[in-house]
Amino acid sequence: MEIVFKMKTANKRGFRTSFCAAAFAVASACASDGARWIWYPGDFETHHAEVVQARRLEWGGYTPVIWPQYRAYPIVRFSKTVNLAEPEEIDVWVDGQGSFRFPWRREGNMTENHATFKLPAGKATLAFVVQNHATFPSLYVRGKTVKSDGTWSADWLDAAPRAAGSSPLFTDPAQVPSVWRLATEPKKAVSQRRTARGLLADFGEETFGYVVFGNVTGKGRVKVVYGESEKEALSDAPGQADVWEMLDLQASSACTQSVSRAFRHIHVIPQSGDVDVASLSMLYEYLPLEYKGSFRCDDARVNKIWDVSARTLHLSTREFFLDGIKRDRWVWSGDAYQSFLMNYYLFADNESVKRTLWALRGKDPVVRHINTIVDYSFYWLVAVHDYYLYSGDEAFVKAIWPRMKTMLDFVFARCRADGMYVHKPGDWTFVDWAPKPLVNTEGPVAVIQMLFARALESAADCARLAGDADAARDLSSRMAELRAKVVPTFWSEERGALVHALDRNGRQSAQLTKYANMFGLFYGYFDAARRERAVANGILGKDVLPIQTPYMRFYELEALCSIGRQADVLKEIRSYWGGMLDLGATSFWELYNPTETGDAIYAMYGRPFGRSLCHAWGASPIYLLGRYYLGVEPTKPGFAAYRVKPSLGGLKWMEGDVPTPSGPIHVRMDAASVEVTGNGGEGELVLPNGRTTRIPPRGKQRIAL
Amino acid sequence: MEIVFKMKTANKRGFRTSFCAAAFAVASACASDGARWIWYPGDFETHHAEVVQARRLEWGGYTPVIWPQYRAYPIVRFSKTVNLAEPEEIDVWVDGQGSFRFPWRREGNMTENHATFKLPAGKATLAFVVQNHATFPSLYVRGKTVKSDGTWSADWLDAAPRAAGSSPLFTDPAQVPSVWRLATEPKKAVSQRRTARGLLADFGEETFGYVVFGNVTGKGRVKVVYGESEKEALSDAPGQADVWEMLDLQASSACTQSVSRAFRHIHVIPQSGDVDVASLSMLYEYLPLEYKGSFRCDDARVNKIWDVSARTLHLSTREFFLDGIKRDRWVWSGDAYQSFLMNYYLFADNESVKRTLWALRGKDPVVRHINTIVDYSFYWLVAVHDYYLYSGDEAFVKAIWPRMKTMLDFVFARCRADGMYVHKPGDWTFVDWAPKPLVNTEGPVAVIQMLFARALESAADCARLAGDADAARDLSSRMAELRAKVVPTFWSEERGALVHALDRNGRQSAQLTKYANMFGLFYGYFDAARRERAVANGILGKDVLPIQTPYMRFYELEALCSIGRQADVLKEIRSYWGGMLDLGATSFWELYNPTETGDAIYAMYGRPFGRSLCHAWGASPIYLLGRYYLGVEPTKPGFAAYRVKPSLGGLKWMEGDVPTPSGPIHVRMDAASVEVTGNGGEGELVLPNGRTTRIPPRGKQRIAL
DSSP: OOOOEEEOOSOSTTHHHHHHHHHHHHHHHTOOSSOOOBBSTTHHHHHHHHHHHTTOEETTEEOOOSSOOOOOOSEEEEEEEEEESSOEEEEEEEESEEEEEBTTBOSOOOSSSEEEEEEOSEEEEEEEEEEOSSSOOEEEEEOSSOBOSTTSEEEETTEEEEEOBOOTTOOOTTSOTTSOOOEEEEEEOSEEEEOSSSEEEEEEEEEEEEEEEEEEESEEEEEEEEESSHHHHHOOSTTSOSOEEEEEEETTSOOBOSSOEEEEEEEEEEEEETOEEEEEEEEEEEOOOOOOOEEEESOHHHHHHHHHHHHHHHHHBSSSBOSBTTTTOOOOHHHHHHHHHHHHTTTOOHHHHHHHHHHHHOOSSOOSOGGGBHHHHHHHHHHHHHHHHHHOOHHHHHHHHHHHHHHHHHHHHHSOTTSOOOOOTTOBOOTTTOOHHHHSOSSOBHHHHHHHHHHHHHHHHHHHHTTOHHHHHHHHHHHHHHHHHHHHHHEETTTTEEOSBBOTTSOBOSOEEHHHHHHHHHTTOOOHHHHHHIIIIIISOTTEEOOOSHHHHHHHHHHHHHTTOHHHHHHHIIIIIHHHHHTTOSSOOSOOOTTOOGGGGGOBTTBTTOSOSSBGGGGTHHHHIIIIISOEEESSGGGSEEEEOOOOTTOSEEEEEEOOTTOOEEEEEESSEEEEEOOSSEEEEEOTTSOEEEEOSSSEEEEEO | OOOOEEEOOSOSTTHHHHHHHHHHHHHHHTOSSSOOOBBSTTHHHHHHHHHHHTTOEETTEEOOOSSOOOOOOSEEEEEEEEEESSOEEEEEEEESEEEEEBTTBOSOOOSSSEEEEEEOSEEEEEEEEEEOSSSOOEEEEEOSSOBOSTTSEEEETTEEEEEOBOOTTOOOTTSOTTSOOOEEEEEEOSEEEEOSSSEEEEEEEEEEEEEEEESOBSEEEEEEEEESSHHHHHOOSTTSOSOEEEEEEETTSOOBOSSOEEEEEEEEEEEEETOBOOEEEEEEEEOOOOOOOEEEESOHHHHHHHHHHHHHHHHHBSSSBOSBTTTTOOOOHHHHHHHHHHHHTTTOOHHHHHHHHHHHHOOSSOOSOGGGBHHHHHHHHHHHHHHHHHHOOHHHHHHHHHHHHHHHHHHHHHSOTTSOOOOOTTOBOOTTTOOHHHHSOSSOBHHHHHHHHHHHHHHHHHHHHTTOHHHHHHHHHHHHHHHHHHHHHHEETTTTEEOSBBOTTSOBOSOEEHHHHHHHHHTTOOOHHHHHHIIIIIISOTTEEOOOSHHHHHHHHHHHHHTTOHHHHHHHHHHHHHHHHHTTOSSOOSOOOTTOOGGGGGOBTTBTTOSOSSBGGGGTHHHHIIIIISOEEESSGGGSEEEEOOOOTTOSEEEEEEOOTTOOEEEEEESSEEEEEOOSSEEEEEOTTSOEEEEOSSSEEEEEO
C-alpha cells in the first residue's frame, strides 16, 4: 500500500495569498466537477449573518444588532465512508487547521491549508477534523471519485452528525467560504459637482457598492456622506444624515472602500490634510440572479411599478434578504418572510431563502424570539413550510428540522397553560406599528394565536417530512386545540368581527383591528356568514384601526385580493406606489404617506433622514401581481400541482411568467381569453366565472372567455 | 452643556498599528491609575482557552481539543451610573466596534477604536455597546474619576447583567486583551552541533519559548523537531517525534517563530531551497510569578526535588494551568485541580486559578462534562470552593456561581433517580488509568459518589455566598442524602473496606480499589473502626488494584500523609521523584516507572516519544511538603484561621513559607523545637504529641518539643 503525502511549499504564516495563488491554477484546470466547500449545516450562514449585520452605520458609528448573535462551531469533523475500486489521489483544502484520521495512517496531519493524499483501494471512512476559531471550519476534497458535498457528514461533540452544509456559490477551492464578496462591476456617476465644502456625485438611481475615489491628490481624511436623496448627502451636520464615515485617502493608494454601502448620492468632504478628490465612480455590487418571473400589462404606470419593485427586491437580495439597504442592512424575519414570497414570483432563488432561514434562526440554545419578536418566530416557522411548497426541497426541511424543534421548545416553555401565547417579559410583539398597549397586552392577542396555529401546522408537516412522527402528532394536536379556541374566544357577535385581544381578565377588548380579521380570512377561520361580516366590519368597517405599515399593508392588500377585490387593490397600487414614482423614487420606500410634502418624506423615527428609501417590503407588487393577477400558486410541493386563477382587476390585458422548479408557467389574459403554458405539473385553471379546467402539462392553452 | 467629540485621525483600516502607537503615548504618561480593560465575565478566558488549546501539534499537524469549545459573546453592553461633581473628559478605547449611548446625546458613535468625550456634571448612566465578531468585545475608559473596572456592569440580550470581568494583566490601553503574549527574555543554547542533516541545539533544561534562527543564509523550508530528549529531537522519521513543524526561512527575515513551544533540544533540518541555519537561540517565554512559598531541609535530594517541582509547575503555569507543555498544552480539570493545590503552596497566584476555572467551564449550554470527564466536572466544582478557602475571594464565587448552577443542572439531568451518578453515554469516567470495565460500570462507582457529594457540599457553600438560598438548601439536602448512602451501599463487612462499585444488578463488585478508601478517608466517611480497616484492607491491602498514574498517586500519598505516614511518603518521594533526577530530569514527568530502562522512558500511548517530560501533576511534592510536612492549611476562608501541624517525617530539620493573602506563614522545625511566624490570622499549632496551642498573630513563636 503506497501512501503519498505531499506538503505544499508555501509560507505557513502568509498562507492566504500563496494558498489562493496555488489553488487557482488547480481550480482553473478543473472547474465545476461537483466538489464543494462543506461546513456544519447553518454555520456558513450564522457566521456571515454576524459579518453582514455588523456593518450598520448610524450616527457616525457602528450599531450592533439588538438580538442575540450566535457563533459557528469552532471544531467540526467531516467524514465519509468510501469504497474505492482502485487507489485514488485526493486534493484536500481546509479553511482553518486540519487534522485527518485515515484508518490506515496516523502520521501526517495537515500543517498547511492544502495537502495531497493517496488513498488505497477498498472501503474506509475518511475523517477530517478542522478547527477554525476566527470564522468557521470548512473543507474541500477533490479526487477522481471522492468529492466533498452534501453526502458527507459533519459533526462534533456538541453537534449531532448531519449532512454537511454547502452552497453552489463555493465550488472553487481558491475561494474559501469564510471570505465572501458578491459580484461587482464598475459604474460611473451620472453627474457630479463641487459643493461649498466638497464633491457631490449622483449615480442616477438607488444603488449599492464601493465608492471609488478618482484623481485623488494630497493626503488626508474625508467625510463620506451617503444619501438616498441629494438633500441627505448635503446634510452632514450632527443629527442630520444617518450614514456617514471617515476615510483616510492619499494620492498613491487604491482609494476604494472596504465595505460596500447603499446610496444614490455621495458627498465627499475633506476634513484634514491637503487631500482633494476630483471624481467619483463606483463598483456596483450585486448578487447575480436570473429574472425568471415577469409581468407586463397595458398600464405603463403598473409596468413601471413592477420594474421598480423588481429593482428594489434585487438591491435588498444580497448575502441574505435585507430589510433596508442603507440604514439597517439587517435580516428581520417578518420582512424576510415577505421577501421570500416576492422572490418566488421573481428570482425563485432557493439559495437566498435557505441562507436567510439559517441566518435568522442561528443556533442553540434559543434564548429570545427571532429578532426578539414573537410574531417573527412564527413567520420563520411558516416560511420553512412555504419554501417547501414553492421549491419541493425536502432535504432542506430535514436539515433545518432540528432547529425548528428547539425553536418550538422555546415557544412551548413560554406558552400559557391553555396553549395560547401571551406576551412575556423580553418579548417584542410587533404585528404592526400599532400603539403599544394594543400588542403588549396582558391577555392573548387574536392575530398572534392565528400565526401560532399556522406555525404549528407548518411545523407538523415539516416534522412528518423529517421522520419525527411523535413531534408531528404533538404539533398537530396542539394546532387543532389552539385553532378551535380562536373563534369562540375572539369573535364578537355584537361587533360582527374578531376583536383584537382579551384583557387580563379575559374580557374581549373594545378595539377592532384589521389584523385578526385579515388573517382569519387567509387561514380559513370563518364560515360563510362570519366571513362576510368579518370583511364588512373587521376589515372595511369605519371604527377599525387603520393599518400603519406598508409591511402590514401587504397582508391587507392580499386579504382584499383573496376576496376578489383586485380592482380596488390595483387602484391602491397605482396611487400608493405610483405616488412614490411621482416623487422620483427609483426604489420603493419603507413608508409613504401621500399627505406629506417637502423634506418630511425623508423623515422617520424622529430623525430627518431616518426613512429607508429602498426597503424590501416596498416591493410587494411583485408578489401581488404574480399571485393574485396572474393568479398562480402551488398546491403541491414544488408546483407538482398548481392553480391558476387569473384576474385582470381592471387591466385590459396582462401577461407574465411565474417560475417553478420545472420551468415557468406563462399566463396571458385579456377580456376575451386566457392563455396558459404549463410547467409539466398538474395544473388547474380557474376562470372568472368560477369554472375550472385542467391545464395540459405541455404547450400553450388558450381558452375563450 | 458642552459636548466635545474628537475623532482620531488614524487610518481606519490599519487601526491596530496606529491605535497602538497613539495609545502608547497616553499610557506611558499615566500608567496604573486604576483603569482596566473590561469584558463580559469569563469571555477573556473562553477566548484564550480556544487560542491556547488550538496550538497542539501532533504527528505533524494541529490537533483540536476533544471536548466542546465555547465562544465569547460577540456583542456586549458595558454600563455604569456616574454622578459627576464637575464636567469630565474621558478617553475611551474599544477592542472591536463601539457605539455609545449617553442619555444626552445620540450623534457621535465611535468609528475609531479611540475617542474622547466630555461628560457634563450630574448623574447619568454611561453605556457603551461593543461588538467584536472575531475575538471578544472589551472596553477601556479613563477619566479623572470615571475608570473602567469591575464596578462596571456587562450584559447583552442573552447574557444577564454581571460585574464586568477584568485582569490586572490588562491595565494599559495600548494592550488589547484579545492579543496576549506572555513575558519573554533571550536565552542562549548551552551547546549546539551539526548533525548529518541539520543543526542540533541543547538548551540545558526543559524550557518554553520562541526558537530564534541565527545567521540564516539562503532561503527555503526547514523542519523543526522539538525534543524533550536529544533522542526525540534526532528522531524525525514518520511515527517518531511527536511535535515538529515546517517553517520557511530566508536570510533577511526576522526568523523567530510566531507560536512558542516547549523543548530542551531543537533539531533544524533543511528540506528545500538553499537555506542554512548556523546558530540557534531562543526567547524564553514565561508568566511572571513571585515564588512566595519555599521549602528547605537537611536532605539535599529533597531540596532538589522541591526546586525541580517548582520549575515544573512554573513552566506549566501559563495563560492557564496546562497539563503537559510539549504535547497536549491543554487545560484538563483534574490536572488543573492538582496545580491549584500546588499553586497555593508556591505562587498563591489567584489570577491563574480564576482564569483556569473560567476556561475549563466555558459557557452555556453545558452539553458535556468538563473535558467530557465526569470526575473532572466534580473536581471543578470543588476547586471553586478550595479557591475560596485559600484566597477568601468572595467576589469570584459570586461571579462564577451562575456557571456552577448550569453545570449542576446538567449533572442533575443525568443523575439516577436515587441521586447517584452512573456513567452515561457520552461520559468519560476517568478516575485513574484503571481498566475500563472498572470505571465505565453499569452501576454506581463509589469514588464518583464521594466526589459528587463533595462537589454538592462545595456548591452549597458557594450558593450561600452568592445569595442563592434556595439552591443552597437544595444542594445541601442532595448532599446529605447522597453522603448517607455511601457507606451502606459500598462498605463490605466481609472485605473490611469499601468496594469499588456496584454491578448493574446492584451487587457489590469483587474488586477493591484504593480510590474509594482514600477518598473515604479524606472526606471523613469512616468511624474509627472502619477507618483502620479501610486503611489496612482498602489502601495497603494486598489484593487492591495498584494506583496507575502519578496523578492518582498524588491522592494516595496525601491519604498516607493524612494518617501520619509522612516517613513512608518521604521515602517514596526520594525514590520516585529522585529516580527521575537520577535519569537527568530537569522537570518532572507524566509517568515514571523505575523498572524501565533505555528509550522506554520516553514512550507512552504506544508512541516512542509520547511521554510528557514536563507534566504539572509531576510537581506534587510542592503541595505534599507544604501541606503535610510544614503542615499548613487554612481553616477559614483566606487563612483568617489556619492550622499548622508540622511533621518532619524523618528529616533532621526543615523550614519554609506558606503564602496567604495577608503574608507568608513561616515554619521551622527540628527534633528540639518548632518555630512559627503567623500571618495575623487565628493560628492553631498542633504539636507532634497532639497538644494544640494558639499561634500569636505577630512575631516568631518558638516552642520546645
